[in-house]
Amino acid sequence: MSATPELKRVVMGALVGTALEWYDFFIYGTAAALVFNRLFFTDADPATGTIVAFATFGVGFVVRPFGGILFGHLGDRIGRRSTLIITTVIMGVSTGLIGLLPTYPAIGVWAPVLLTLLRVCQGLGAGAEFGGAATLLAEHAPPARRGYYASFAQTGVQIGLVLGTSAFLLVQLLPEPDITSWGWRVPFLLSFALIGVALYVRLRVAESPVFREMERTRVIVKLPIKDAVLRYPRNFLVGIGAHICDTAVVYTLATFSVAYATGQLGLSNRTALFGVVLFGLTVIVLQPVYGNLSDRIGRRPLNLFSVVFVAAFVFPYFLMVNTGVPWLVWPAMMIMGALGFAPQVAVQPVFYAELFGARVRYTGFAASRELGAALAGFSPLIGGVLAAQLDGAPWLVAAFLVGTAVISFVAFYASRETKDMDITATDPVAGGGATDPVAGGGATDPAVKRLVEE
Template sequence: MSATPPPTSSPELKRVVTGALVGTALEWYDFFIYGTAAALVFNRLFFTDSDPAAGTIAAFATFGVGFVVRPFGGVLFGHLGDKIGRRSTLIITTLIMGVSTGLIGLLPTHPAIGVWAPILLTLLRVCQGLGAGAEFGGAATLLAEHAPPGRRGYYASFAQTGVQIGLVLGTSAFLLVQLLPEEDFLAWGWRLPFLVSFALIGVALYVRLRVAESPVFREMERTREIVRLPIKDALARHPRNFLVGVGAHINDTAIVYTLSTFSVAYATAELGMSNHGALFGVILFALTVIVLQPVYGNLSDRVGRRPLNLFSVVFVALFVYPYFLMVDTGVPWLVWLAMMIMGAFGFAPQVAVQPVFYAELFGARVRYTGFAASRELGAALAGFSPLIGAALAARLDGAPWLVAAFLIGTAVISFVAFYASRETKDIDIADIADIDIAGIDPVRKPVAEE
């Protein structure tokens, strides 16, 4: 970048935060309700040829398909984000997520159209995954590039707050429709949370159309620094940071989807908890994380991104067996407490820091692509956690101890990534170079470029 862009005004910054918070919440509402439906409904309506355990595994497999395509969404829409702008790309992803989610609510089930039901369900899940692959990276990049110096961690954390609000909204929607008689719930009630997405498209578009483009991207346009192929430059100039980005998203992905999908299926099928009791635990988990997001984001501006990331994955590794011991009691308040503790100290620190951490890994010219592609590749590797959890639990007649060992393994991977990362909290985001080659400092431009 040839010059530092002017700071964003306070009213505009508020619009950016609101746009990212509301837009991300509504888009991830779309993504999360699929996971809840996979745990509670799809195994009974779309995979009826299977026995219950096999049907659950098949439903979780279609859930995981969304993660397989997320890196492709990250590359595709990240490319657009670095070429035509962060804001314009987010509007496109909003439409993709909203329409594909709404259409799931209109799908005929297996008894009506046979094998075409799971095929169409999987195709729409692919569309969800493509949209989700660029959603978070775009919202976080927009926030980080608008945020004032020394406050990036705090403001960028609201992108992740939106994700957790989406989890609460999606889980709450299923809690409400489950108040219906079971026959009505299975016949049409489960469709309502998906159909609501058609209406939410309008809300998300309204807030995002009022947000200004990133000042960093506007400066890139002015100085004609937009690159031709961002993914190529991201891999060539940031090889180390790209790998760090992949590993950094392994553990938190495994945690959130193990808690919100596998734990729900385990608590209801193996422990006899009611669906309402299990889903209420997920809501408490998400509310705990929502409250702590700005706290940890602000703390990262003071102590750094790296210490909080390392603390969180170490906590996960130490607490995961106690977590399942508490869940295995089947006592509702202990299950809820276990989820809240994991959320407060294992999940919240790393995801609060995540938006700014990834934004600071890459230079402005490839930031959206590098952010989205590396993060979503990590998500793809860990996105089958509910499926892996169900398969591992089946090997021990439903017991979760192999699942705990799996989560420890993901914590080790992310620990290595965070340990290899550099601290960047004091660097001007407009001054982060597009270089990460051995022997050259990746967080400041070489003298020749300045």
């Protein structure tokens, strides 16, 4: 079945929007690994400054669940599209303002305070961005190809990772004095321009047919977070656990590994950042492949495979990285991306969308996922602390990642296969595709079902 013009616009809106918003989120992590310890926390020694910088990075994850609940509420009440426009502005403005901040030598302790406040704003916007984009895609996509089309939301996230890392890779070409004086600001200031691109694309996207039907039939709930937790308690817990492993993996590779490779192994910043770019490109190529595969064999098998691979490969990964040889470091990142990270994140958009009924989908999706992100978002900080216990050796970090894989394995094992569920149902039975009789009946409207299938 070929994509309709409207579906193509929705795919492009999700792809561009998530790419630019997650560019904003990822460049903070890269800056925290490379320069923030020297610019915003100069009372501390470099190692301690890096740990403190990673702590401010983790603050964004603490507030992401609040963003998921707040903007998820709006997404289930006023619409998916309108809410995404709001989050686009929040992310773009807060990121651009970081590029204008005075540093510690200029204003003292106010520098890290303002930096942390803007990181909080980033976290609020990011907490609703992915859930909204994925929900909009899933509700527009034809049922038999829902996994394939929804995977483009995650493709956008990885494009954001590559763009953000590449921006700092270009900054590294400058002389060191220029990097610390003004060069680090450029990736952040670019966000002011990118916000216009994201808004232009998103304003051309139509609202979800599922939400339009909810408005028509007046089945919108007053407090979506309450309904999401009470009606789908099992799925809500699954959603929390499911996002722990992939969060820990990506931020350990993209943030902790950069600091470890440059600070402990003596690799250049460019070598470490190029490895992250290769990791991101590998994942981008494989997203639609795994999304399409999930439409054939299901979401659950791919999720289970990916976390088992992470647990099995994480020690070999650090053995390869620990050599300090680029031709071993880069393949290690690409292998982890291809088999440990890409399968679960490609399936993630549709997996979460299918955990909840239409009335509370945005809120349930964003809140449960971002609670998982909050639990694992301090992975770079934890990695730095654990590595310090072994004089910089990464083996406790590897054990930590195995632990996150076990948690997500339990969540995926407890989940039910949902690839054949009816996503137009306002209140499907948790984990299944039938309409929940206690919801008042009539949860699946033939008109909206026909709209999605077309």
